[in-house]
Amino acid sequence: MSFEKLPPASSSGQVPTAPDEDALILADHVSLSFPAADGGAYDVLTEVSLALRPGEIVALLGKSGSGKSTLLRLLAGLIEPSSGSVHYRGERLNGANPGAAMVFQSFALMPWLTVLDNVELGIRGTGLPRVQRRALALDAIDAIGLDGFESAYPRELSGGMRQRVGFARAFVQHPDVLLMDEPFSALDVLTAENLRGELISMWGAADFPTRSICIVTHNIDEAVQLADRVLVLGGSPARITAEVPIVLPRPRDRRSPTFDAAVDHLYGLLTGREEGARAHLVPGPLTHPLPEATVGGLAGLVQIVVAHGGQTDLPDLADELAFDVDDLLPLVDAAQMLGLLEVAGAQAFLTETGWAWQSADMQASKRQFAKLAVAGAPLVSTIVRALEHSNDGALRDDFFRDLLRRGFTADDAQRQLELAIDWGRYGELFDYDANAGEFVLAEVASGLADWLEGDQPDRGSDPS
Numbered sequence: 001m002s003f004e005k006l007p008p009a010s011s012s013g014q015v016p017t018a019p020d021e022d023a024l025i026l027a028d029h030v031s032l033s034f035p036a037a038d039g040g041a042y043d044v045l046t047e048v049s050l051a052l053r054p055g056e057i058v059a060l061l062g063k064s065g066s067g068k069s070t071l072l073r074l075l076a077g078l079i080e081p082s083s084g085s086v087h088y089r090g091e092r093l094n095g096a097n098p099g100a101a102m103v104f105q106s107f108a109l110m111p112w113l114t115v116l117d118n119v120e121l122g123i124r125g126t127g128l129p130r131v132q133r134r135a136l137a138l139d140a141i142d143a144i145g146l147d148g149f150e151s152a153y154p155r156e157l158s159g160g161m162r163q164r165v166g167f168a169r170a171f172v173q174h175p176d177v178l179l180m181d182e183p184f185s186a187l188d189v190l191t192a193e194n195l196r197g198e199l200i201s202m203w204g205a206a207d208f209p210t211r212s213i214c215i216v217t218h219n220i221d222e223a224v225q226l227a228d229r230v231l232v233l234g235g236s237p238a239r240i241t242a243e244v245p246i247v248l249p250r251p252r253d254r255r256s257p258t259f260d261a262a263v264d265h266l267y268g269l270l271t272g273r274e275e276g277a278r279a280h281l282v283p284g285p286l287t288h289p290l291p292e293a294t295v296g297g298l299a300g301l302v303q304i305v306v307a308h309g310g311q312t313d314l315p316d317l318a319d320e321l322a323f324d325v326d327d328l329l330p331l332v333d334a335a336q337m338l339g340l341l342e343v344a345g346a347q348a349f350l351t352e353t354g355w356a357w358q359s360a361d362m363q364a365s366k367r368q369f370a371k372l373a374v375a376g377a378p379l380v381s382t383i384v385r386a387l388e389h390s391n392d393g394a395l396r397d398d399f400f401r402d403l404l405r406r407g408f409t410a411d412d413a414q415r416q417l418e419l420a421i422d423w424g425r426y427g428e429l430f431d432y433d434a435n436a437g438e439f440v441l442a443e444v445a446s447g448l449a450d451w452l453e454g455d456q457p458d459r460g461s462d463p464s
């Protein structure tokens, strides 16, 4: 592929120190809100500032739903910030970013077009003559190892090959900046590893035209493997909560202690410190949503930690279970919310409460869970309190849905209700009548009433 000659991209792992005025893309105090159902606004990002500088790969790391893809779309100029601004080479964006090309998790190919036509789409509208567009597309196809497949249709290709087409469609634009939205997460482990390796060798080649890559990921390992700098997104609305330089030479050795230390550090930032950052907020269903964890999943996690003697290294545990960080973190968050686990750095410890819960018989375990959920899970306690104050111990689900819609999308609000129902039913706090769309107070919850009215519910105290 005929890449224009450029200074070699950084392959030393050194974080470049170019000042922000040299930034290729600059986000300046960017906030973004989506319209909420009640006519208000749902804030996704707040006051995010970042610079993508020449010679660096930056990873945007955050939990699911933290706003990573939204931030990437802002950098691409596909959506406009509600406040603040995005600049490309000093020019404020007003529409699609002319220096950026995107690679999507879903590949985003046109099923009715061949590989060649899909790749050529990347430079449609550039004004280049057809012959030249074809030649460039063929070069890009060649560079990404797809020659021979020019006339194949996406349905004839494996996932890895389809993503290669996605890469070629971006590379054919010779973009200054490559914006990648979880490009490897829909691929199987080996294919993803292979493609990551190829991306890094292209990045290290002197004639690779792209000056900076920004990759969205929820995979800590991937962030440490690829990035010169990791920006951690967290909070609600999300902001950049940490910036971690990864100063490791390439190719990076996953088994090295320094690689491990970087993974542990990021794991700690994702699991622990975010809680700290939110600690000043009065916990409520909107500020402290229920993590995506069922009671069954929680019990499983606690059992595994017990099997490890009550203490475990979370990245090791994720590896051991062949889990993605995205799978494990919500369970850990939920266990922390209920006081079953404590997390320090990347280490998780079972608390006394956790030990007691896992060794209790079924009825005692349900009673304990009820107490913990009312004390630690704001949405559960909100539902119990509201039911306690209703005339007949029953309330329409719309009441809670409307409350939640002040801070969540319709889908997320529904998911919060489903999780609360799972937790509430297990603790026999309330039941949910799906036909009537009603929450109904369970008898056991009435016993919690006095305790709930107390000043500061103590997780260990008895409600009765």
Ligand SMILES: Nc1ncnc2c1ncn2[C@@H]1O[C@H](COP(=O)(O)OP(=O)(O)OP(=O)(O)O)[C@@H](O)[C@H]1O
Binding pocket: 034, 035, 044, 062, 063, 064, 065, 066, 067, 068, 069, 070, 071, 218, 409, 412
């Ligand atoms: N067009 C939209 N309208 C309303 N809400 C949206 C829109 N796009 C995203 N959201 C909401 O914004 C929040 C952040 O979404 P986003 O996709 O950016 O998160 P993410 O960190 O990339 O998540 P994931 O890792 O699951 O892809 C989510 O709650 C999502 O539901």
